[in-house]
Amino acid sequence: MKHQIETVSAQEILDSRGNPTIHVTVSLTNGVIGQAAVPSGASTGENEAVELRDGDKNRFGGKGVLKAIAAVEGEIASAVAGLSALDQAAIDGAMIALDGTPNKTRLGANAILGVSMAAARVAASSLGLPLWSWLGGCGARRLPMPMMNVINGGAHADNGLDMQEFMIVPVGASSFAEAVRFASETFHALKALLHERGLSVSVGDEGGFAPRLSGNDQACEVIVEAIEKAGYEPGKDIAIALDPAANSMWRDGHYELRGAKMLTSNDMTALYGRWIDRFPIISIEDGLAEHDWEGFAAHTAALGDRVQVVGDDLYVTNVQYIETGIRRKATNAVLIKLNQIGTVTETIAAVDVCRSAGWGYVISHRSGETEDAFIADFAVAMGGGQIKAGAPSRGERTAKYNRLMAIERALGDSALFANPFASRGSGEANSG
Ligand SMILES: O=C(O)[C@@H](CO)OP(=O)(O)O
Numbered sequence: 014m015k016h017q018i019e020t021v022s023a024q025e026i027l028d029s030r031g032n033p034t035i036h037v038t039v040s041l042t043n044g045v046i047g048q049a050a051v052p053s054g055a056s057t058g059e060n061e062a063v064e065l066r067d068g069d070k071n072r073f074g075g076k077g078v079l080k081a082i083a084a085v086e087g088e089i090a091s092a093v094a095g096l097s098a099l100d101q102a103a104i105d106g107a108m109i110a111l112d113g114t115p116n117k118t119r120l121g122a123n124a125i126l127g128v129s130m131a132a133a134r135v136a137a138s139s140l141g142l143p144l145w146s147w148l149g150g151c152g153a154r155r156l157p158m159p160m161m162n163v164i165n166g167g168a169h170a171d172n173g174l175d176m177q178e179f180m181i182v183p184v185g186a187s188s189f190a191e192a193v194r195f196a197s198e199t200f201h202a203l204k205a206l207l208h209e210r211g212l213s214v215s216v217g218d219e220g221g222f223a224p225r226l227s228g229n230d231q232a233c234e235v236i237v238e239a240i241e242k243a244g245y246e247p248g249k250d251i252a253i254a255l256d257p258a259a260n261s262m263w264r265d266g267h268y269e270l271r272g273a274k275m276l277t278s279n280d281m282t283a284l285y286g287r288w289i290d291r292f293p294i295i296s297i298e299d300g301l302a303e304h305d306w307e308g309f310a311a312h313t314a315a316l317g318d319r320v321q322v323v324g325d326d327l328y329v330t331n332v333q334y335i336e337t338g339i340r341r342k343a344t345n346a347v348l349i350k351l352n353q354i355g356t357v358t359e360t361i362a363a364v365d366v367c368r369s370a371g372w373g374y375v376i377s378h379r380s381g382e383t384e385d386a387f388i389a390d391f392a393v394a395m396g397g398g399q400i401k402a403g404a405p406s407r408g409e410r411t412a413k414y415n416r417l418m419a420i421e422r423a424l425g426d427s428a429l430f431a432n433p434f435a436s437r438g439s440g441e442a443n444s445g
Pocket residue numbers: 053054055056057178219256258325348377378379380381
């Protein structure tokens with residue numbers, strides 16, 4: 014068999030928060046190698062697949078990943094050796110069976126995902142194909158609309174903002190490269206505005222600014238000003254997307270916002286409704302907490318025609334929860350993160366469920382990232398037309414955007430860049 018896996022090895026590297034994570038190398042008997050690095054979240058959903066950490070306080074404060082590495086080089090390597098790298102489902106299935114737990118707690122989702130991603134890479138290389146083309150087939154040609162996080166709060170910064178992510182979405186751009194330029198110019202205009210106001214331009218975990226604003230709505234206000242200052246029209250050229258990550262505000266059935274404000278889920282939905290009236294918001298992710306299924310159904314009934322309602326912690330990229338969400342009309346879109354579920358095959362299955370329901374899906378980074386741009390290729394391969402990968406600054410985020418620009422260039426005239434929100438009335442559809 015020409016593409017047969019021979020060895021699997023792993024090493025500890027650092028992620029963008031300075032914490033250890035796992036880097037995996039898979040080599041084939043034909044001498045081809047593939048590598049991948051695994052990201053790590055901070056605001057995690059309760060049902061995410063489990064990251065295996067050593068717990069040895071004398072190394073990296075307990076966060077080392079030597080146990081995960083031992084799992085990769087021991088049990089996992091033996092289980093996948095001899096399999097064809099082209100059979101992703103067999104490789105992932107073998108690891109799931111070997112782990113034997115529902116949440117990959119025994120071997121670690123970080124160990125399993127590292128091998129899964131490296132296997133996809135080595136398969137592509139062995140075939141002489143770019144990763145997006147191997148995973149997406151010859152029909153893959155759509156570049157995703159980026160959601161770029163320019164103001165960080167919540168668990169990603171210590172500036173007191175309740176809400177985690179305030180993102181810009183260059184809906185009026187006619188190509189991915191132009192979208193990056195729109196966003197970069199707006200990012201710098203925002204920096205200048207914050208600086209003029211004596212606010213901090215230091216950044217949070219995803220590279221967005223982390224100013225001490227007096228309220229969450231002020232983040233939207235200053236972003237609108239930055240869009241205008243950069244010479245763009247809010248809503249038409251550049252819109253706003255939010256990830257409040259409301260799990261972090263959830264206390265005993267209520268949402269606690271700064272100033273000891275306790276809101277019900279209906280209050281939260283009403284608050285977002287007022288913001289949608291005031292600001293060009295097109296997408297809200299995790300506007301409510303993961304246990305608030307009833308709240309989500311009401312939230313989507315109230316706002317779902319006006320904005321994309323995305324579930325992240327609610328679904329953790331798990332087909333079982335996404336199917337529940339579809340039945341309960343909890344949202345109308347899903348955030349997709351490979352390490353929430355732990356294999357490439359299961360992530361593709363989650364995307365398939367979204368597709369068959371006619372739901373949107375957004376391929377996403379984690380707040381702790383590496384230079385690995387796997388999700389850039391993955392977003393093109395999945396064809397859903399949306400990615401969120403942080404600010405248009407800092408290497409671990411720009412690695413994804415730069416890779417997407419390279420893919421767009423490689424696709425040449427075949428590249429398609431369309432505004433996924435056009436049917437909701439924001440911006441015009443573009444192609445070319
Ligand atoms: O909530 C999120 O969507 C993510 C990524 O932006 O954050 P984290 O990786 O910390 O879960």
